[in-house]
Amino acid sequence: MHQVACAAADSDARPVLAGVYVRLHESTATLAAADGFRLALKQIALPVPVATKQEVIIPAPALRELGGLLGETTETISMSVSAAALGSASATQAIFTTTNITLSTRLIEGQFPNVERILPQGCTTRAILDVRELNRAVKLAGLIASVSQNVVKLSLSADEATQTGTVMLSANAAGIGTNTGAVEGQIAGEGGQIALNVKYLGEALAVIGTPQVALEMVTAQAPGVLRPVGQNPGLSGVEGGYVHVIMPMALR
Template sequence: MKLTCLQENLKRGLATVSHAVAGKSTLPVLSNVLLATDGGRLKLAATNLDVGITHWIGAQVLEEGAITVPAKLLADVVGGLPNDRVTLTLDSRTQTVKVECARFTSNIKGIEADEFPTIPTVSDREPTVSLAPSALREAIDQVAFAAASDDSRPVLAGVLVRLRDNRATFAAADGFRLATRVIQLPEPIDQPQEFIVPAKSLIELSRIAADSEGNISMTITPGGSQALFHSDNTELVSRLIDGKFPDFERIIPGQYLTRSVLDTAELAKAVKLASYFANSSQNVVKLTIEPGGELGPGRVVISSNAAEVGDNTGEIDGMIHGEGGQIALNVKYLADALAAIKTAQVALETQTTQSPGVFKPVGQEGYVHIVMPMSIR
C-alpha cells in the first residue's frame, strides 16, 4: 500500500471513526483503525463490535493494500503534522506503516488487516428510509439523552425507531422521563418497521449528520440484528437491541387541567438558579402555578430548599390557562427537557401533584417531553 492524502482530511477522518474504537478489549485489533485502499480512495474503519464506523477520504493511490494500526497513536501523530500532503507507505513484510509529511517521518507497527472484523456496508442494500441530516440530528438530540445510562434494562438504554406511513417516530425513556419526536418523511414507507437502536450509537450518528450535506439513509440487515446508516462519505453500523419497548403512548397524558405558556430561556435561567440549592436536597424543585386575574398574566414560582444550605425562589410571568397548582420535579430532568426545546416559548401541561409534567415546544409540532413527578413534602 502506498498513497498520499491531505493531512486535514486524514485528521478529520480519524476523528470521525475514533468514536467506534474499543477502549479496553481482549482483542488488540479492536484498538486499531483499519487503513485500506478502496476504489481510488482511502477507507478508514473502526469497530468495538457494538458499533462500527467507516469513512472514506480522497487519496492518490499508488499501490493497493490494507493494514490496521493503533488508532490513538496514528491520530496523535497525524494531529501533530503540518497541514500538508501525507504519504502512507506499508512495508508488508514487517506490517509497518511509514507516515511522511514535510520534514517528519514516523514508522508505526500494525496488525494484519485480515484480523480486523468485517463491518457490513450499505452498498448492496435498498435503504429503508432516507432522512435530511438536520431533521435526523435534531430528533436524536431531543430524544437520545432521555434513554437509561445503565444496562439493567437493555431496552431502556436504546431509542425506539418506528417507521409507519409517512412518519418516523423516535422515543426514549429511562423510567423517570420520556421524550418522543415525530419527523414527517418525504414519502410513505412500504412496510412498517420498529427497532431499538442503542442511544450511544445514535449520538455518534448525530455527530456524523452534523458534517453531512446529503440525506442519510437507514437500512436494516435482513436478519434484523443491525442497522446501517449511510451519509456522503461515512457509514455507521450498529447492533440493535432485542426486546419489546414499553408502550410509551399510554404514558402520554391525553388531557390537562392547567396549561402554562412560558418563556423558555427565562424558565431555564430560574431552574439553573434553583439547581444550586436543589442539588443538596435530592434534586427536588417545586413549581407553583398561579393563574392571573383579569388584568395581569399568571406566574410560575420556582423554588428549591435544602435544610443544610438555604433556599431559593424565582418567579416568571406566563399565560396560565386552568386552575393552577403545584408539581415537584427532578431539577436535572427539568433542565434537560428545557435544553432540548429550541423554541422561544414552552408549554407545560399539568394535572395533579401526582401526575407527570408534559413539556411541548410552542410552534413546533411533533416533540413531547414528559417528566415524572416527585413527592412534595
Template sequence: MCHAAAPHAGPMPGSSMSCARGKPGGTGPASATPDLVGRRPFRPPVEPHAVRTPPRCPRPTAREDSHPTAGAQARRPRARPARGQGVGIPTAVVCTSIGVATTTRLYIVGCGPRTADSTACRLRVGVPCHILATQPRDAAVSTARVRFAFQPHPISSRGRRGRPVPPLPRGDEPMRVTCRQEDLSRSLSTVNRAVATRSPLPILSNILLRAAGDRLELSATNLEIGIACWLAADVSGEGAVTVPARLLSDFVNSLPPGEVVLEMTGKGQTLDVSSDRFRADIRGIDAADFPAFMPDTDQATSFTLPPENLREIISQVTIAAATDESRPVLTGVLTVLDPDAGHVTMAAADGFRLSVREAPLETPLDGRLSVVIPARTLLELARVCGDETQPVQAAITAGRNQIVFRLSHLDLVSLLIDGNFPDYERIVPQTHTTRAVINTRALFQAARVASFFARDAANVVRLSLDPGDEMRPGTVTVSAQAAEVGGNETEVEAAIDGDVMEIAFNAKYLLDVLGVISADQVALELSTPSSPGVFKPVAETPFTHVIMPMHIAR
C-alpha cells in the same frame, strides 16, 4: 546395568559387562548378557538441533537429483533465524525433492499467511525445504520442515525438473499516502469513537488504514458499533495496515499543519509517519486480521432522514434513554417507520421520563416497521452529521439485527437491540386541568439557579403555578429549599389557563428538557401534583416530553 554414551562404544572402564546389539541368547560379541534380556534396545541420543530424516520417499530420478538444493543441503542442521528476521517477509519455498507442484497458503513462524504461486512453489509432504527470503537483508538460506494438511495435486513438470525455482514476486509497490494533517486529524477523531478501550482482542484497539484510488479510508469497531470514513489523499501505492489508535492519534494531533506522509517501510507491518521534521515508525497488525463489520445491504429496508434537523431530533429523544444496563431495551430508542402516516416516530424512556419525536418519512415502504436503535449510536450519528447537507441514508438489514447510516464521507454501522419496548402511548396523559405557556429561556434560567440549592435537597425543584387575575398576570414560581444551605425563589411570567397548581420535578430532568427545546415558548400541562407533567414546544414541532413528579414533603 549397562551405560553407553554412543553407538559402537566399548565396555565402560571398571565394568565386566558389555553392550551389543544381538539377539538374546547368542554368543560372542553379538549376544546380550542375561541382565539385558527383555530390556528396551539401546538407541543413541539425538542432538536437539539435528534434523530428523522423514520416511524416505522413492529416490528421485537423475534429473531431479541434479537440483542444486538436493543432497547435502537437505541434511544440514536447522538454522535458527536471527531475532527480528523473517517477520512479515514474502518467502519462496523450494523442495529438495521436486515431484509435485501446487498452490497453497504458507504458515511460517513469524509470518502471516502468504499465497504461493504454483509455478514458483513445488512441495512434497514431509520433505525438508529451503526458505529463501526475498529481502536482501535476509538473503541467507535456512532449512525448515513443511507439513501440509491436504493432498497435493501433481501437475506436469516436463521441462522444469532440474531448474532452480525462482522466488515469489513482490507484487505491487508498498503503500504510500500523502494527505493533509488537518483532514487526517479530523478523521482520526471521528473513528476513535468506535475504538474498543478494553477488549481481549488487541486488534480492536487499532485503526484500519486502507489506501485505494484517490482516498484514504479509516475504520474502527468495537464489535457493537463500527465507523468507516475517508478523506482525499494522494495515493502512490495501495495497501492496508492496522496501527494502535491512540498512538497514531496522539502523534498526528501533535504535528504542525501541512502534508503528512504515511508509508509502509517493508519491515513487516510497520507504518512510517513523517511530516516536516517529525518522523515515527508505528508497528501494527496485519489488516487481514481486522474484523469486517460492514454488512450486506442489498436486501435491506432503506429510508432517508432529513439532515437539517436530525441533530435536534436525536438530542430531544436520547435525553430520556436509560444508562443502566439492567434493562438493555431502555438504553435504546424505539424507531417506528409508518409509511401510512408518512412519518417516523422515535421514543425513549428510562422509567422516570419519556421523549417522543416525529419526523417526516419520504421513502415509501412495504409496511410498518419498528426497531430499537442504541442511544449511543444515534448520539454518534448526531456528532458526525453536523455539516451534512445531503439526506442521511439508513438501511436495516434483512435479519433485523443491524442498521447502517450512510453519509457523504462516512458509514456508521451498529447492532440493534433485541427486545420489546414498553407501550409508551399509554404513559402520555391525554387530558389536563392546568396549562401554562412560559418563555423557554426564562424558565431555564430560573430552574438553573434553583438547581444550585436543590443539590443539597434531593435535587427537588418546585413549580408553583398561579393563573393571576384581571389586575395581575399569571406567574410560575420556581423554588428550591435546603435546610443546611438555604433556598431561593424566582418568578417567571406565564399565561396560565386553569387552577392553581404546585408540583415538583427533578432539577436535572427539568434542565435537560428545557435545554433541547429550541422554540421561544414551552407549554406545561398538568393534571394533579402526583400526575406526570407534559412539556411541549409552542410550535409546529411534534415533540412531547413527559416527566414523573417528585413527592413534596409537607
C-alpha cells in the same frame, strides 16, 4: 434524535430502556425513549413512505454520536436495517448514511414499552413560557436542588381574566438555604403545584428546540409535560411533533 436520546436510561439493567425505539410506518417515523422517570417522543414526516412497517431499538449512545457528527446539518439521513432484524428474535444492525458519514450500530433485542398509550391526555393548567427565562431559573434552582435529591417545586398561578400568571420555582436544602425564582407567562387553567427532578427538567429544556415551551400539569401526583410552542402541528396529535414527560416527585 438528541431530543429523544436524552431520556434513555444510562444503565443496562433493562437493555431496551437504554435504547431509542424507532418505528417507521407509512409516512411517519416515531422515535421514543424512556428510563422509567421520564419519556420523550418525537414524530417526523418521512420524505418517502416505507413499504413495510419497521420497528427497532437503537442504542442511545450511537444516536448521540450520530447527532454529534451531524451537527446542525439539515441533510437527509438514510437509515437501513438488515432483513434479519425485521420481525426476528435476533437483532443485527442499523446503518445510517449521509453524503459524508456512514455509521453502523448493533440493535437491541426486546420489546419496547407502548409509550404512546401512557402519554398524558389533556391538562388542567397550561403555561407558555420563555425557554431562556425558565432555563435560567431552573439552573439557579439546581444549585440548591443538586444537593437535596434534585427536587424543584413549581407553583403555577393564573389570572383567569387575562390568562397570564407566574410560575414560581423553589428548591431548598437543609443547612444550605433556599432558592426561589419566578417566570411570567401565559397561563390558563386551575393552577397548582408539582415537584420535578431539576436535572431532567433542565435536560428537556436544552433540547426543546423552540423559543417558547408549554408546561402542562393536572395534579401534583400526575406527570409534568413539556411541549414545543410555535412549530407546525405535529403528527397524531403530538404538538410540534415532540413531547417530553417527567414523572412527579413528592412535594415537600
